[in-house]
Amino acid sequence: MKYLDEFRDGQLAQGLAAHIRQAVAPNRHYALMEFCGGHTHAICRYGIEDLLPDTIRLIHGPGCPVCVLPSGRLQAAIELVERERLILCSYGDLLRVPGAHGDTLLKAKARGADIRMVYSISDALEIARAHPERSVVFFAIGFETTTPPTAVVIRQAQQEGLRNFSVYCNHVLTPPALRALLAAGGEVDGFIGPAHVSTIIGSQPYEFVARDHQRPLVIAGFEPLDMLRAIAMLIRQINAGEAIVENEYTRAVSAAGNRKAQGLMEEMFRVRPTFEWRGLGWLPDSALAIRPEFAEWDAEQRFEMPPIQAADHKACACGEVLRGVKHPQDCTVFGTACTPEHPLGSCMVSAEGACAAYYHYGRFRQAAAS
Amino acid sequence: MSRRDLFPRRLDIAHGCIEMTHGGGGRAMAQLIEELFLTAFDNEWLRTQDDCAQFAIPASRLVMATDSHVVSPLFFPGGDIGCLSVHGTINDVAMAGARPLYLAASFILEEGFPLADLKRIVESMAQAARQAGVAIVTGDTKVVERGKGDGVFITTTGIGIVAAGVTISASRAQPGDAILLSGAIGEHGMAVLSQRENLSFDTPIQSDTAALHELVAAMVTAVPDIHCLRDPTRGGLATALNEIAQQAGVGMRLQEAAIPLREPVRALGEFLGLDPLYIANEGKLLAICPAAAADKLLAAMRDHPLGQEAAIIGQVVADDHHFVEMKTVFGGSRLVDWLSGEQLPRIC
Ligand code: SF4
Numbered sequence: 224m225k226y227l228d229e230f231r232d233g234q235l236a237q238g239l240a241a242h243i244r245q246a247v248a249p250n251r252h253y254a255l256m257e258f259c260g261g262h263t264h265a266i267c268r269y270g271i272e273d274l275l276p277d278t279i280r281l282i283h284g285p286g287c288p289v290c291v292l293p294s295g296r297l298q299a300a301i302e303l304v305e306r307e308r309l310i311l312c313s314y315g316d317l318l319r320v321p322g323a324h325g326d327t328l329l330k331a332k333a334r335g336a337d338i339r340m341v342y343s344i345s346d347a348l349e350i351a352r353a354h355p356e357r358s359v360v361f362f363a364i365g366f367e368t369t370t371p372p373t374a375v376v377i378r379q380a381q382q383e384g385l386r387n388f389s390v391y392c393n394h395v396l397t398p399p400a401l402r403a404l405l406a407a408g409g410e411v412d413g414f415i416g417p418a419h420v421s422t423i424i425g426s427q428p429y430e431f432v433a434r435d436h437q438r439p440l441v442i443a444g445f446e447p448l449d450m451l452r453a454i455a456m457l458i459r460q461i462n463a464g465e466a467i468v469e470n471e472y473t474r475a476v477s478a479a480g481n482r483k484a485q486g487l488m489e490e491m492f493r494v495r496p497t498f499e500w501r502g503l504g505w506l507p508d509s510a511l512a513i514r515p516e517f518a519e520w521d522a523e524q525r526f527e528m529p530p531i532q533a534a535d536h537k538a539c540a541c542g543e544v545l546r547g548v549k550h551p552q553d554c555t556v557f558g559t560a561c562t563p564e565h566p567l568g569s570c571m572v573s574a575e576g577a578c579a580a581y582y583h584y585g586r587f588r589q590a591a592a593s
Numbered sequence: 594m595s596r597r598d599l600f601p602r603r604l605d606i607a608h609g610c611i612e613m614t615h616g617g618g619g620r621a622m623a624q625l626i627e628e629l630f631l632t633a634f635d636n637e638w639l640r641t642q643d644d645c646a647q648f649a650i651p652a653s654r655l656v657m658a659t660d661s662h663v664v665s666p667l668f669f670p671g672g673d674i675g676c677l678s679v680h681g682t683i684n685d686v687a688m689a690g691a692r693p694l695y696l697a698a699s700f701i702l703e704e705g706f707p708l709a710d711l712k713r714i715v716e717s718m719a720q721a722a723r724q725a726g727v728a729i730v731t732g733d734t735k736v737v738e739r740g741k742g743d744g745v746f747i748t749t750t751g752i753g754i755v756a757a758g759v760t761i762s763a764s765r766a767q768p769g770d771a772i773l774l775s776g777a778i779g780e781h782g783m784a785v786l787s788q789r790e791n792l793s794f795d796t797p798i799q800s801d802t803a804a805l806h807e808l809v810a811a812m813v814t815a816v817p818d819i820h821c822l823r824d825p826t827r828g829g830l831a832t833a834l835n836e837i838a839q840q841a842g843v844g845m846r847l848q849e850a851a852i853p854l855r856e857p858v859r860a861l862g863e864f865l866g867l868d869p870l871y872i873a874n875e876g877k878l879l880a881i882c883p884a885a886a887a888d889k890l891l892a893a894m895r896d897h898p899l900g901q902e903a904a905i906i907g908q909v910v911a912d913d914h915h916f917v918e919m920k921t922v923f924g925g926s927r928l929v930d931w932l933s934g935e936q937l938p939r940i941c
Binding site: 233236237240267268269270271272273274447562563564574582583584585586587590 | 850866868914916918921922923924925926927928930933
């Protein structure tokens with residue numbers, strides 16, 4: 224398209240790609256994992272793999288909020304809205320994520336449930352203000368990036384005395400997921416660290432990756448050039464046998480992160496002892512719950528939502544995809560039984576999901592190979 | 594009986610609202626039609642006040658298209674639902690290479706809708722139709738209860754004629770053809786999106802809503818053998834290209850660097866996580882023609898005010914998968930897929 228900005232410059236990219244091709248050692252392979260779905264999306268969107276030598280393999284991580292939400296948590300939301308006849312506000316992507324037995328919020332909506340698609344939690348608050356006679360619940364998901372806005376809005380609801388509003392909190396934390404991936408072993412040589420998440424938490428919480436697991440991690444922005452630079456930095460570290468946390472995204476990320484946002488999170492949330500992630504299982508200290516002081520705005524406490532366990536579709540390989548052990552195209556139902564129109568698993572729903580990214584941007588490669 | 598006896602009090606446009614009686618078929622409806630619609634659209638066919646319009650058609654192939662318009666907000670930078678409903682159908686007719694002649698307009702009004710807003714919309718339609726040289730010759734209004742509509746929905750139907758020797762259809766796209774685009778993409782959709790109350794961005798983006806039939810006429814004169822024309826409206830450029838690829842049984846290869854895109858659209862798209870390739874346009878067209886005629890067609894497009902930024906953006910290829918692929922500015926390749934569901938702002 225007709226623009227040339229600093230982070231998308233095609234020539235700069237070619238230069239960096241040439242540098243990377245020269246830097247890779249001839250007889251070794253590099254397995255790099257990008258944690259964030261935002262990065263996965265950018266890789267496919269810009270065709271970044273085309274610029275890299277064959278010896279670099281990009282493995283897609285679990286950093287996609289829609290993808291890691293387990294079926295049970297989704298099913299609980301479906302049951303809540305149908306049982307309590309309230310207004311459930313949700314991001315559009317969540318409407319298509321399969322819960323138990325392939326049920327979805329979209330199907331519940333068709334059955335008559337009042338489910339509204341919103342762009343942010345503030346929209347949900349607005350709906351609550353406009354309908355004082357109805358109970359309004361916001362389905363909150365996301366990593367550390369979307370957590371501070373949730374805290375701000377709950378605060379606002381409290382100050383306004385808005386008692387018909389509450390939040391179904393599914394916020395999760397990045398470092399525990401990384402810890403789980405590393406504990407499970409695997410062949411990742413280095414990590415591309417989160418962009419937006421790191422603006423909140425800073426680079427310091429990733430130190431354990433280098434210190435305890437001797438893997439380099441480079442925090443990178445979501446622009447394609449950011450990613451190429453981060454890859455070059457990882458290759459340098461791996462070749463030199465180093466393992467440190469580096470920050471490519473210095474224009475937005477500091478070591479300590481955003482203290483104010485961290486304060487807000489601390490005030491509003493407590494860490495759950497354990498939480499289920501789709502694909503990664505139950506991870507200790509990996510998610511947030513609303514503190515008892517704000518119980519009135521916590522849908523789980525207010526409506527006594529029972530915990531639900533639900534099995535994923537038996538053909539679904541989302542677990543392996545989210546752990547990076549399978550490529551989306553290794554899943555037997557990819558592009559056949561499972562498509563963005565009829566997703567069997569969550570990774571095919573959100574644009575940040577690896578299966579959806581491959582389906583949308585990369586299918587021609589598979590076709591060319593076969 | 595004089596008009597004055599029939600409607601002793603004029604419509605209170607400044608303070609009045611649509612009421613159920615405005616759709617009831619009685620005096621209130623007659624007054625609304627007369628004082629608002631007939632005044633604005635005035636022409637010889639409407640003046641007869643018949644239920645239908647009668648007109649002679651030159652001996653030639655006829656083209657007919659219909660389009661329903663729902664947009665929120667109703668007024669957006671660069672236009673409103675009124676002019677949009679005229680441009681939209683004129684453009685659908687024009688995409689057959691036709692000259693649009695007549696329009697029919699049908700309104701579904703929501704009880705409580707302010708008459709002042711309705712007047713603005715109707716006048717905007719009248720102006721758009723007049724500018725385009727197309728008459729709105731018949732119409733209808735219905736009123737639905739409050740809460741059952743979104744202010745106003747407008748359906749327009751258009752009729753046009755095609756010159757002999759012009760056969761424009763998506764199915765004619767063939768391997769080797771050039772793909773041309775008349776200007777920068779994503780402006781209508783982004784202008785509307787930026788005004789949604791929950792986003793409210795301060796941007797200079799204006800909707801590109803415009804009637805394209807004169808541009809089409811200039812193009813058909815320059816290159817009568819244009820294979821295919823399409824206005825990439827809802828679903829944007831990506832959707833229009835995929836539709837053509839499917840219909841014609843071909844693939845497409847695009848150059849991202851050649852696709853015109855203005856900075857504010859790119860920046861807002863980046864911010865919201867929306868791809869401008871999927872954002873609606875209301876004043877742009879895609880043309881597919883034999884490669885040998887591409888430069889001539891491009892020159893004709895650039896000579897017209899609505900095609901000044903026209904560009905050749907790619908070519909049609911043989912491809913059993915009917916894939917639309919794009920070389921990114923970055924040097925990689927990607928698929929430009931069908932949209933699935935609605936494009937939504939990113940949450941990560
Ligand atoms: S293709 Fe579908 S079922 Fe298979 S892993 Fe991806 S999302 Fe899950």
